[in-house]
Amino acid sequence: MGSETAQAEPNIGIMGAGAIGLYVGGMLAHGGAKVVFAARGRTLASIKRGLSLSRYDGFKATLKPEQYESGGADSLGGCDVVLFCTKSGDTEAAALELSRSLKPGATIISLQNGVGNVELLKRLLANHEVVAGTVPFNVVRLSPNAVHCAMEGTVLVGPSSASTSLTDLAKASGLKIQIHHDLDALQWGKLLLNLNNGLNVISGKPLLRQFQDRGYRLVLAMAMEELLATLDAAGISIVGASRTSPRLIPKVLRLPTWLFRVVARQQLRMDDTARSSSWDDLKAGREPEIRFLNGAVCSLAETHGRTAPVNALICRLVDEAFAAKTSPEMPGGELLALARTAAAER
Structure with missing residues (x-):
């Protein structure tokens, strides 16, 4: 039964390894989820050495690079769920880059600021389920591989089977994720x-x-x-x-x-x-x-x-x-x- 449960757990991809992407992905990896970060340049080089997480309530964790994977956008090809965390101005370019490696059946959950990204992602990734989400709290980038959650809050995502899997994974991590039925x-x-x-x-x-x-x-x-x-x-x-x-x-x-x-x-x-x-x-x-x-x-x-x-x-x-x-x-x-x-x- 244990091996069946492990096989059922989705691979989580993080498209956009900024403050939010590193924190949400890092917390999920801290809880034992299989997480892959798509990053580049200085960020990619830094997270290959590890990732530090901290929170306003005193929580601290240091992840070893063996606890997650990292690479370019093509490294997300095996992911079942991709958390899309890029800046709004980068949505189109990042989506087109991701489309070249995204596997059939993968679900995209947008955790971006702004109100038009989900519609854009649905047009650009028309063969994939795209779900809205939001992160109503503040995360500070302390260094290329260290992030600090400076405010309480819960990640909110729209209803989907991928969202249900994500909330289940989050329970082991200390990250709060809830399904919300009126994301618009x-x-x-x-x-x-x-x-x-x-x-x-x-x-x-x-x-x-x-x-x-x-x-x-x-x-x-x-x-x-x-x-x-x-x-x-x-x-x-x-x-x-x-x-x-x-x-x-x-x-x-x-x-x-x-x-x-x-x-x-x-x-x-x-x-x-x-x-x-x-x-x-x-x-x-x-x-x-x-x-x-x-x-x-x-x-x-x-x-x-x-x-x-x-x-x-x-x-x-x-x-x-x-x-x-x-x-x-x-x-x-x-x-x-x-x-x-x-x-x-x-």
Whole structure:
């Protein structure tokens, strides 16, 4: 019976060995799952020496290279389930590369930011099942082969037999994975949270310190309200990707700082290393993902005859930061003044 169980366990591939891919794949490998990382360059060379995992609650693990496999995209050819963890801007190129080696019957689960990746993957990998998923917590890249989960949360995936297998595998690892039956609405809930990614670039501060600045919280609330109003105009449903209802989050952000601290402490566990993935992109010299985040709000608003001036402002400031290769470290009060001016001119 033991050998039959082992044979039934799927091989898990990780396409995109960034912070999320390394953490999710690393935790699964830590629990004994058969995991293959598709990586390149410095990351590939580093994870061939091992992989270090840590978490906000004190958990630490060091994986030996014998506990997983790694290589290029062609190394995923024998995988039954591939967790697609690339940046949104890399989706098309990565999917086409993967298509050359993906075996028949393999399932793709997208764990990417943004709201259009699943549809794109379904078009590019039409002969494979593609399932939506989301990771509503923060993972920091400490080095090419060390990642730190700085915030509590659960990986959420859409229903499929592959998803069921994945949740079963996760039980032995300490990684929380749950099946969610309304991923379309949930991805908008994740996007709502991701509207802070660009603000983290603009502030240049760890998330905990940024959230102590009421100016930044007020700008985030304005950006979120633009998304919520646009979704209402488009008739699109949204489901929360955190413990707080999506429509309550802007209200919580507007609270006085002392009261916000009390509420936030009850709702979310986060350590002082937490930063957004967009900050990691800036530091690593990668392309900004902002057009798939705040830019998606602007695009949806335009489609429905609306504007999203605060999100447009955030896009512009983030693009400027990436062009300069550094954060402007803008004070919250200064950013709030710019946002109010932009909103007044809509």
